[in-house]
Amino acid sequence: MQIHVPDLATLTPRAQRILDVASTLFYERGIHAVGVDTIAEAAGVTKRTLYDRFGSKESLVVAYLRQREEKWRKVLNEHLDKAPQPGVDRVLSVFDAAALWYRVHGSKGCSAINARAETAPEADGHFVFPEVSGQKAWMLNLFTDLCAQCGCPDPTATGRTMMLLFEGALVTLGMRTFAWPVEEARTAARAILIASIQQNNEGLRS
Known part of the structure; x- marks a missing residue:
């Protein structure tokens, strides 16, 4: 099935409200748990x-994933700008x-x-997987590039x-396995x- 996802930058106010409501519901309750009836009612349309x-x-699911990714990259770029070297x-x-x-969102x-x-490749995964795998590939490339820039001898391995x-x-x-996992990962x-x-x-000096 082909889907058409509208340009997020040109959404009308009503379309943006639908997307914002759907995004909250999808994230909090899950994609399959939320139907269009629930979204429409909550958005007042x-x-x-x-x-x-x-x-x-x-299409709305993909728009949700793209909008959340765009917002994440904006926050990410703001932090990268604070450490330009x-x-x-x-x-x-x-x-x-x-x-x-994640404290905010x-x-x-x-x-x-x-x-x-939530999705399977033979069902709805055929439109979700390309979207999310592309997002993860972008993050891996970012880590690899940053590791190369800071002098890691094997940036591919360190990036992974x-x-x-x-x-x-x-x-x-x-999963809430323990508190502050992102901070632990940073350490x-x-x-x-x-x-x-x-x-x-040390290798360069030897």
């Missing part, structure tokens, strides 16, 4: 208006951004991970380690980065 603006629930602090600013993001973990867990720490923290956050990331850079520097 008819189902016809919802379908006129978004075409389908599937390549180095450990710039890598760690990603974790700082996440700590702030909910503690149920990553919306992309949650959406993927940063990604594992980051994603594990988000899952732990959603571990710092130790790994410092050790990696020191190893590289």
Whole structure:
């Protein structure tokens, strides 16, 4: 099934309200637990208006994931701007951004991970998976680039380690396994980065 997702930058006020309401419901209750009737009622619109603006629930789900990702990247870029010089602090600013993001935007973990867990490739996963996998690929590339810039001898491997720490923290956050998982992941990331850079520097001197 082909879906058309409207340009988020050109949404009408009513369409934006529908998306905002749907986003809150999808994140708090789950994608499958929330139907278009519930969204329309909560947004104060008819189902016809919802379908006129978004075409389908599937389109609305993808719009929800994209809007949340756009907001996350804005917060992330603000933190990266505070640490403009390549180095450990710039890598760690990603974790700082996440700590702030989840304090403000909910503690149920990553919306992309949650959406993927709810969907199957042979069903609705065919439109969710490309969206969320693209978001995760972008994050991995970011970590790899940041690790290369700060002098890690193997930025690909270190970037993957940063990604594992980051994603594990988000899952732990959603599961509430223990408090402050993002901060714990940041501490571990710092130790790994410092050790990696020191190893590289020692290799250059030898």
